[in-house]
Amino acid sequence: MKTFEIPEFYNSPILSRVKDYRTEKDPKKKDFSPTLLDFGNVRFLLARHFGFCYGVQNAIELSFRAVKENPDKRIFLLSQMIHNPEVNSNLQDRGVRFLMDTDGKTITPFSELTKEDVVIIPAFGTTLAISKQLADIGIEIKTYDTTCPFVHRVWNKAEKLGSEKFTVIIHGKPGHEETRATFSHSSANSPSLIVKDKKETQLLGDYILGKLTLEQFEEIFKGRYSAAFNPLTSLERLGVINQTTMLAEDTQEIANYLKQVMTDKFGVENISKHFADTRDTLCYATNENQDATHQLLKQDADVAIVVGGYNSSNTSHLVELCEQRFKTFFISSVKEIESKDKIHYFDIHSEERKTADSFLPDKNPLTVVLTSGASCPDAMVEEVLMKILSFYGSTKTVEEALAGLN
Numbered sequence: 001m002k003t004f005e006i007p008e009f010y011n012s013p014i015l016s017r018v019k020d021y022r023t024e025k026d027p028k029k030k031d032f033s034p035t036l037l038d039f040g041n042v043r044f045l046l047a048r049h050f051g052f053c054y055g056v057q058n059a060i061e062l063s064f065r066a067v068k069e070n071p072d073k074r075i076f077l078l079s080q081m082i083h084n085p086e087v088n089s090n091l092q093d094r095g096v097r098f099l100m101d102t103d104g105k106t107i108t109p110f111s112e113l114t115k116e117d118v119v120i121i122p123a124f125g126t127t128l129a130i131s132k133q134l135a136d137i138g139i140e141i142k143t144y145d146t147t148c149p150f151v152h153r154v155w156n157k158a159e160k161l162g163s164e165k166f167t168v169i170i171h172g173k174p175g176h177e178e179t180r181a182t183f184s185h186s187s188a189n190s191p192s193l194i195v196k197d198k199k200e201t202q203l204l205g206d207y208i209l210g211k212l213t214l215e216q217f218e219e220i221f222k223g224r225y226s227a228a229f230n231p232l233t234s235l236e237r238l239g240v241i242n243q244t245t246m247l248a249e250d251t252q253e254i255a256n257y258l259k260q261v262m263t264d265k266f267g268v269e270n271i272s273k274h275f276a277d278t279r280d281t282l283c284y285a286t287n288e289n290q291d292a293t294h295q296l297l298k299q300d301a302d303v304a305i306v307v308g309g310y311n312s313s314n315t316s317h318l319v320e321l322c323e324q325r326f327k328t329f330f331i332s333s334v335k336e337i338e339s340k341d342k343i344h345y346f347d348i349h350s351e352e353r354k355t356a357d358s359f360l361p362d363k364n365p366l367t368v369v370l371t372s373g374a375s376c377p378d379a380m381v382e383e384v385l386m387k388i389l390s391f392y393g394s395t396k397t398v399e400e401a402l403a404g405l406n
């Protein structure tokens with residue numbers, strides 16, 4: 001895979017050695033079991049895959065290059081480049097300004113832009129309407145368009161489904177930048193509808209099977225379908241695509257469920273005419289990180305810590321998986337660990353930042369699961385690891401722990 005120029009301060013000397021060790025032992029990435037980094041009285045179980053993915057590295061390289069190559073120009077990010085507050089603020093520290101927040105609300109009006117400005121498109125991509133707005137101002141967006149190739153792949157899939165006259169059902173978070181961008185691109189070629197989860201998909205299925213009225217459908221899916229989508233005629237031929245960072249199991253269940261609904265309605269003998277049997281469009285990083293987390297779930301551990309931005313979709317799904325087995329704390333940085341007895345964390349269910357006491361069980365040895373999302377610098381994970389170690393006066397040095405990798 002291509003290598004990128006990433007600022008040194010995002011790297012972790014310790015975790016780089018762990019990752020290099022695993023890559024050397026398993027270059028074809030077949031083994032998803034975790035790595036044990038054993039400090040004696042504290043043991044870390046590190047996921048086989050975590051941290052910066054291809055798309056995030058590409059976005060970081062291009063964004064920092066934009067800063068370097070345009071010292072005399074104003075540089076804007078369309079919205080958060082990736083869902084990691086540290087990385088976004090590092091760019092802001094270098095003078096980069098935001099045009100919109102993560103919900104698409106204006107921070108700097110487009111009317112203030114001129115054709116001399118540089119605009120960076122984030123890894124999630126953007127809508128056709130925004131691309132046109134920028135083009136109309138005369139801004140050239142191709143040079144610093146960091147849209148991930150795996151997001152482009154989803155748009156291509158949507159286009160193919162549209163060319164085959166399928167309506168595109170998008171499984172994604174409706175407010176997420178990537179889903180908004182995908183919806184825009186998909187809508188250009190085919191009627192498109194967003195479903196956010198299994199519950200909504202069941203409601204869609206109920207409507208297809210005549211168990212809900214048109215009025216009920218419109219109320220549930222208001223604002224979620226494209227102008228060309230007609231609830232009376234656009235649900236005869238369906239194809240499913242996904243936001244790249246959804247939970248693999250959910251996506252699979254949604255596709256299977258819709259296929260069953262279409263089978264019930266049109267008969268098994270006609271299913272190929274009514275349901276496009278495609279693979280999901282999750283990206284490789286989502287799959288690898290989730291597969292690695294599943295392997296973590298087979299281990300015994302006392303607590304799990306997941307590091308990443310609180311609005312990061314891929315990270316929140318890792319938290320969801322870890323919660324199946326461990327007491328799990330989702331933290332945005334080491335700053336959330338106030339002391340050995342106090343941690344601030346994000347509760348993905350209530351979507352609130354909360355505080356917990358005694359988050360590290362009184363065990364010797366203590367086993368901590370540690371992982372992070374695809375937009376989290378390894379340096380931030382290392383800080384968490386070192387902070388936890390600092391509470392214990394470990395019996396082994398970092399070198400001794402690294403020497404014990406197997």
Ligand code: SF4
Pocket residue numbers: 053054055056123148149150151244245283284285286314374
């Ligand atoms: S999580 Fe996947 S789609 Fe998103 S930037 Fe990374 S590789 Fe690209």
